Amino acid sequence: MVEATKTAKKNKFEQFKAEKDGLAVKEELEKFARLGWEVIDETDLQHRLKWVGVFYRPVTPGKFMLRMRIPNGILNSQQMRVLGQIVQRYGEDGNADITTRQNIQLRGIRLEDVPDIFQCFKEVDLTSVQSGMDNVRNITGSPMAGIDADELIDTRELVQKVQDMITSCGQGNYEFTNLPRKFNIAIEGGRDNSVHAEINDIAFVPAYKDGKLGFNVLVGGFFSAKRCEAAVPLNAWVAPNDDVVKLCRAILIVYRDRGLRANRQKARLMWLIDEWGIDKFRSMVEAQFGKPLTTAAEEDLIDWEKRDHIGVFKQKQPGLNYVGIHVPIGRLYAQDMFDLARIAEVYGSGEIRLTVEQNVIIPNISDENLDAFGSEPLLEKFTLEPKTLERSLVSCTGAQFCNFALVETKNRALALARELDAELEIPNKVRIHWTGCPNSCGQPQVADIGLMGTKVRKDGKTVEGVDLYMGGKVGKEAELGNCVQKGIACDDLKLVLRDILIEQFGAKVR
Numbered sequence: 001m002v003e004a005t006k007t008a009k010k011n012k013f014e015q016f017k018a019e020k021d022g023l024a025v026k027e028e029l030e031k032f033a034r035l036g037w038e039v040i041d042e043t044d045l046q047h048r049l050k051w052v053g054v055f056y057r058p059v060t061p062g063k064f065m066l067r068m069r070i071p072n073g074i075l076n077s078q079q080m081r082v083l084g085q086i087v088q089r090y091g092e093d094g095n096a097d098i099t100t101r102q103n104i105q106l107r108g109i110r111l112e113d114v115p116d117i118f119q120c121f122k123e124v125d126l127t128s129v130q131s132g133m134d135n136v137r138n139i140t141g142s143p144m145a146g147i148d149a150d151e152l153i154d155t156r157e158l159v160q161k162v163q164d165m166i167t168s169c170g171q172g173n174y175e176f177t178n179l180p181r182k183f184n185i186a187i188e189g190g191r192d193n194s195v196h197a198e199i200n201d202i203a204f205v206p207a208y209k210d211g212k213l214g215f216n217v218l219v220g221g222f223f224s225a226k227r228c229e230a231a232v233p234l235n236a237w238v239a240p241n242d243d244v245v246k247l248c249r250a251i252l253i254v255y256r257d258r259g260l261r262a263n264r265q266k267a268r269l270m271w272l273i274d275e276w277g278i279d280k281f282r283s284m285v286e287a288q289f290g291k292p293l294t295t296a297a298e299e300d301l302i303d304w305e306k307r308d309h310i311g312v313f314k315q316k317q318p319g320l321n322y323v324g325i326h327v328p329i330g331r332l333y334a335q336d337m338f339d340l341a342r343i344a345e346v347y348g349s350g351e352i353r354l355t356v357e358q359n360v361i362i363p364n365i366s367d368e369n370l371d372a373f374g375s376e377p378l379l380e381k382f383t384l385e386p387k388t389l390e391r392s393l394v395s396c397t398g399a400q401f402c403n404f405a406l407v408e409t410k411n412r413a414l415a416l417a418r419e420l421d422a423e424l425e426i427p428n429k430v431r432i433h434w435t436g437c438p439n440s441c442g443q444p445q446v447a448d449i450g451l452m453g454t455k456v457r458k459d460g461k462t463v464e465g466v467d468l469y470m471g472g473k474v475g476k477e478a479e480l481g482n483c484v485q486k487g488i489a490c491d492d493l494k495l496v497l498r499d500i501l502i503e504q505f506g507a508k509v510r
């Protein structure tokens with residue numbers, strides 16, 4: 001068999017996974033905590049710990065990043081408070097980022113504290129299991145699931161069930177800890193493609209089939225340094241019930257057992273779909289699914305522009321509102337997390353939601369509570385009315401913490417957006433996405449203006465710069481943008497962006 005021959009030639013990652021499954025470190029955390037990070041096995045330190053969400057950061061040795069799982073981006077105030085208490089332990093080193101997968105990454109974590117931190121997680125039903133490396137990442141769902149009057153399908157329970165299947169309810173599940181590569185799943189329940197369905201390995205998008213509401217299924221979407229592809233139709237429709245979980249399971253098993261593993265640059269699901277063709281892929285999935293797949297509905301129901309949810313909105317429940325607050329570049333500190341927990345409890349139901357735009361939604365605020373909520377001091381920092389560019393700004397981690405980064409991103413992105421917002425009157429939203437290197441974690445390809453970190457030569461010196469992407473579309477007509485200009489030195493970027501904003505986005509000098 002072709003695949004078998006390919007698997008026989010194992011790359012370094014396949015070798016260490018075969019020697020010892022990444023999840024096995026779960027049983028060794030006490031030992032690691034005792035020994036200290038300096039002396040534990042290199043592969044455990046740099047790779048296997050990611051199976052429990054613990055990322056060694058070469059930029060800040062000894063201060064780890066901890067990536068959570070927040071299914072559908074929904075957590076409660078108690079959970080947020082626990083996360084805040086964890087980063088608070090680390091003083092200036094401790095903070096948390098909201099990610100573009102509706103997730104949270106904690107920073108400053110010490111390995112000696114991990115057993116205790118995991119105990120705290122257990123008490124409030126949080127988990128970070130299988131959140132890095134060759135695992136299924138945080139599963140995204142509609143940020144307004146269950147509260148949006150125009151919603152088609154409530155995604156919350158489905159997302160939770162898929163996560164529970166993959167992680168054995170957060171305990172860790174060896175069935176899915178050795179995929180050929182990382183894997184993304186998204187379930188959209190609304191009309192505006194709030195989850196960026198097209199960039200996921202499996203995406204469910206609402207569609208009517210024979211008068212019944214369910215999902216059309218897309219597969220194979222991914223970004224990488226070498227190749228970016230939007231997901232393609234599987235030609236399958238599923239009802240919004242356990243079939244969603246079963247289909248995810250079937251696809252994951254086919255990918256796990258037959259996915260290409262020889263070359264990590266060619267191991268994402270789409271490469272298998274390419275090799276087999278979509279029809280063979282579909283029939284292999286169908287065989288694993290155990291019953292015939294229903295063919296796709298002709299049309300899906302994604303027909304709205306994408307919303308960013310910032311501001312105050314009526315819920316479908318009379319008298320209740322959800323408020324989307326803007327968190328600049330997704331960065332939270334301990335006090336912010338405590339304040340979020342408190343305002344969610346005082347004015348809402350304690351629930352807190354995260355968006356793929358790296359912002360926060362507080363749902364279930366009654367009409368009577370809105371005024372008092374609006375005068376909370378936290379809303380001076382996290383405003384309901386951010387300026388145009390800052391409003392839609394997204395950024396990956398960048399050089400502050402990430403060893404892959406070629407440039408500093410978050411702080412620079414924010415400073416530049418603020419300067420341009422101050423100088424220009426910009427009539428409509430412009431979504432600027434920064435990403436520190438070609439790995440594209442910040443998704444420059446979905447942005448109106450995408451900026452990808454690179455090194456450029458300027459005046460005989462190597463300096464930080466960016467490649468410019470344009471034309472990414474989201475929502476109904478989602479499309480990936482392309483690189484239109486290479487190697488702009490960051491020092492020159494403000495003028496370049498200013499011109500683009502004036503010429504292409506109708507901006508006027510104030």
Ligand code: HEM
Nearest residue numbers: 065098099100101223224395396397401402439440441442
């Ligand atoms: C070989 C390719 C990739 C590598 C090696 C890689 C590596 C990393 C690392 C090390 C981090 C953590 C940095 C930190 O916060 O300390 C990270 C974060 C992240 N990555 Fe990737 N990544 C890759 C591709 C991608 C792609 C294609 C996506 C999806 C478009 C993605 C999505 C994310 C997200 C959502 C985060 C969290 C930070 C954020 O919101 O930007 N990654 N990645």
Ligand code: SF4
Nearest residue numbers: 396402405436437441
């Ligand atoms: S895009 Fe590059 S710099 Fe940014 S988080 Fe991903 S790997 Fe790090």
